Amino acid sequence: MNQIIIQKYGGSSVANTERIQHVTSHIIEQKKKGFSPVVVVSAMGDSTDxxxxxxxxxxxxxxxxxxxxxxxxxxxxxxSLLAMAIESKGYKAISLTGYQCGIQTDPIYSKAKINEINTERIMAEINADKIVIVAGFQGINSNGDITTLGRGGSDTTAVALAVALNAELCEIYTDVKGIYTADPRVVKDAALMQSISYDEMLELAKLGAKVMHPRSVELARKNNMKLVVRSSFELDHHGTIIKEVKQMEKAQVRGVTLDDNIVRLTVSNVPDKPGIAYKMFSALAAQNVHIDMIIQNLNHDDLNDISFTIPKDELYNVKPTIDAFVQEVNASELLIRTDVAKLSIVGTGITSDATIASGLFGALYQLGINIEMISTSEIKISCIIDEKQANEALSEIHNFFQLNKVL
Amino acid sequence: MNQIIIQKYGGSSVANTERIQHVTSHIIEQKKKGFSPVVVVSAMGDSTDxxxxxxxxxxxxxxxxxxxxxxxxxxxxxxSLLAMAIESKGYKAISLTGYQCGIQTDPIYSKAKINEINTERIMAEINADKIVIVAGFQGINSNGDITTLGRGGSDTTAVALAVALNAELCEIYTDVKGIYTADPRVVKDAALMQSISYDEMLELAKLGAKVMHPRSVELARKNNMKLVVRSSFELDHHGTIIKEVKQMEKAQVRGVTLDDNIVRLTVSNVPDKPGIAYKMFSALAAQNVHIDMIIQNLNHDDLNDISFTIPKDELYNVKPTIDAFVQEVNASELLIRTDVAKLSIVGTGITSDATIASGLFGALYQLGINIEMISTSEIKISCIIDEKQANEALSEIHNFFQLNKVL
Structure with a gap:
């Protein structure tokens, strides 16, 4: 049997008739090369909006x-339009909705998770020599109702199918050339990476790089499925490969990110008694809030200041819970800062090389930028800084670590 | 259990937000009256185009x-939009696609026929007190693929569901008030009929009245399902009831129609030998051409002229077959007249009352209109006339039979 490759095309790649024809030629090329392409497609352009x-x-x-x-x-x-386009070029094609290609999800509408994929139908169509076109972002629950997979849904469909079909490769086509060392709209000399590890990609995605949603990267990592992110507009670029990379001798910063969807909350003068912070954070966890950094400062008179960050768009839901906590524990006030951003450097092993962290902090100091909070993991170092200085900091840090030279 | 009523809304009835809200109120009224509405919907306005x-x-x-x-x-x-609108008014609703409500069809794409309806899911939703909103025009074949039902598809969905669910009534909402004695755009004093028999409606629909497709009327007749055709724009009108009507003592003309999607073909000087006409008509039948009227005139020297009518839009497909026949049997030529129209009067038993036919022919004669072909059935008399005189003839015949006085 031919090797199966998965190609996923985002909305901009199929935004109009011309784009669909363009993509069609590329799919047929893969077919001519002897592959069995299974193509996952998003909705056209801004039709979802x-x-x-x-x-x-x-x-x-x-x-x-x-x-x-x-x-x-x-x-x-x-x-259906893509299948028509392929058929009009004389190749066999068939479009399949989420339920037709057996994508079974849990019952949670608008953010369903894939439980399993029954590949019987897809395999039959592949064996009938057809190019299979699959609707991304959707599945069916056990009740027979249509569910959608939420943010990053079509990428998740693509990776899940690649795993279920034991594909050679999962290609994610988008409107940028691949993964950059920093957002190229902000950092003019950001470099396109040839390859990146799952872990690094996952951190970059979580920390604000918008090309891939963490969810699909995680699924690929778990199943060791090779991903390629590339542009459907510029097919002469081969994009960025995301795969398992062996730890290099020397820790290296791979990318710099900025996330401004962040708000810093400080509850001041909390009595320093055991279990008090736990109380607040478990109440927030019950609301499924993603709490990022936490800092507790012992103040004076056995009073603590507890600071933490959450995504900006969750502030509205979370505030009543925190207000209640402030009252309950007799804290003095809740301070909210929305004008902050999170700058992060990512690279496997970077926290084990002390010169990297000190280099980052030194460079920010040189720029006169105050670091309000710091958090680290094996693979990243994040700093909360003033939003007004964030773009300048991004460029400077990119420059400091000489990321423009990365290939 | 509450009585089920089916309501079908055509594209113009759900063309925009305002229309959807309007229809929503009407559906909820039925629910408040104690019915269980099952609503069949077409695509919005001209979205299918x-x-x-x-x-x-x-x-x-x-x-x-x-x-x-x-x-x-x-x-x-x-x-989905209609279900959202109903839910937003505080009533329970659920939308179901063709496959979700168990509409099994044959495998013929674009003009599928319904084989059966598995009502399990719909009944469960009705029993859960939900207003069920069904996608018209679509079903699923045994392969799990989506099929559409072709022209008149949503009406057919509505009637088939009414039968399967043993509904009280099937209401067809459209943008006209009901069935008229003639096309009100042509005949200014055309009257709205209170009721009409299945047979008469069927003839009217086949002969050019566009409000109902014959297919759904036939299905309703076969199952004795009461239909009501009415306007979703003017809900104070009760529309026209289509039902089994007992034959009245006196035959009566119920409506007049005009069909200009017709072309008259004449093959002249065909040798008068047995089986020759059969040869041509069986070749046309093999192409699924709907041949309407046929006249054979013995000419002279044992040569025949064979004239017949077909729908105008089939001429292109059919011409090569007839040209081949003309050559094969050595006929002299094929004459094509596209500037004709078919005027018909419809009413149960009208051909058994000779005064009606003679009245029709006399009235056309008074107008100086030449009748080129005539065909009759128990329930209709059709004449092929010159297209240029057709609208005038329609009004005059409507007047002659005093149809403006019909209630």
Whole structure:
């Protein structure tokens, strides 16, 4: 049997007739080379946004079941058009919705997780020599209802299919050339990476690099599925390979990221008694809030200041819980700073090389930038800094670690 | 259990947010009255045309499987929006696609026929007190692929569901008030009928009345399901009831129709030998051409003229077959007249009352209109006349039979 490769095309890659024809030629090339392409497609361009607008024009709070029913049509449109385009070139193709290609999910509408993929139908179509076009982002729950996979959904479909079909490779086509050492819109000499490890990619994605959603990278890592991120617009670039990379002798900074979807909260003058911080953070955990950094400073008179960061878009939901806590434990106040950003450097083993951390802190000091919080893991060092200085810091740190020379 | 009523809303009835909200109120009224509404919806306004354009921008000849995949999204969008609208008013609703509500069809894409409906899911939702919103026009074949039902598809979905669910009534909501004695755009004093028999409705639909497709009327007749055709825009009108009507003592003309999608073909000077006409008509039948009227005139010297009518849009497909026949039997030529129209009067038993036919022919004669062909059945009399005089003839015949006085 031919080797299966998965190709996933994002919305911008199938945004109009011209883009669909362009992508069609590329898919057929793979077929001619003897591969069996299985293609995962997102909804065309901004069609999902239009569907959301349509729903909002009916009601501000549509139920998530009906939203999934609505939004899943976006991918159903693009798969049928792509299949038509391939057929018109004389190749056999078939489009399959989430349920037709056996993508079984849990019952959580709008952010479903894939439970399993029954590959029977897809395999039959591959064996019938067809190019299979799969609707990304969608599945079906045990009730027979359409679910969508939430953010990064189509990438997740692609990786999950690659694993289930034992594919050679999973290619993620997007509108950028691959993974850069920093956001190229901010850092002019950011370099395209040839390859990156799963762990590093995962950190970059979590820390603000928007090309890949952490979820699909995690799934690829767990199953050791080789990913390639590349541009459908510039096919002469081979993009970035994401794969298992053996630890190099020398720890090396691979990329710099900036995340400004962050808010710093400080609860001041909390009595220093055991279990008090636990109380607040478990209340927040119950709300599924992703708490990032935590710092506790012993103040004076047995009073603590507890600072932590959360995503900016969760502030609205979280504030009542924290206000209640402030009252309950008799803390003095809740301070909220939204004008902060998180600057991070990522690279396997970088925290084991003390010169890297001290280099980072020194460079920020030279720029006159105050570091408000620090957190580290084996693979990254993050600093909370003033949002106004963030872009300048990003460029300087990129420069300091000479990332423009990375290949 | 509450009585089930089926309501079908055409594309113009759900064309935008405002129309959807309007329809929502009407559905909820039925629910409040104690009925269990099951609502069948078409795609919004002209969205199906947009999808067809999109496909044509990819390829002039898309495969029918992929077209069905594409077009079925139109109804999926409208059902989810309608369900959201109902939920936003505080009522329970659920949208179901063709496959979710168990509409099993044959495998013929783009003009599938319903084989059976597995009502398990719908019944469960009705019993859970939900207003069920069903995507019209679509089903699923035994392969798990989406099929569409072709012209009149959503009406057929509605009637088939009404039968399967043993509904009280099937209401067809459209943008006209009901069934008229003639096309009200042509005949200014055309009257709205309170009721009409299945047979009469069937003839009217076949002969050019566009409100109902014959297919769904036939299904309703076969199962004695009461249909109501009414306007979703003017809900104070009760529309027209289509039901089994006992034959009245006196035969009566119920409606007048005009069909200009017709072409008259004449093969002249065909040798008058047995089996020759059969040869041509069986070749046409093999092409699934709907041949309507046939006249054979013995000419002279044992030569025949054979005239017949077919739908205008089939001329292109059919012409090579007839040309071949003309050559084969050594006929002299094929004459094609596209400037004709078929005027028909419809009413149960009208051909058994000779005064009706003679009244029709006399009235046309008074107008100086030449009748080129005539065909009759128990329930209708059709005449082929010159297209230029057709609208005038329609009004005059409507007037002659005093149909403006019909209630």
């Amino acid at each position: 239009h569907l959301i607008e349509l729903a909002k024009s009916i009601t501000p709070n549509p139920s998530s079941r009906e939203m999934d029913m609505l939004l899943s049509t976006g991918e159903q449109i693009s798969i | 947009h999808l067809i354009e999109l496909a044509k921008s990819i390829t002039p000849n898309p495969s029918s499987r992929e077209m069905d995949m594409l077009l079925s999204t139109g109804e999926q969008i409208s059902i």
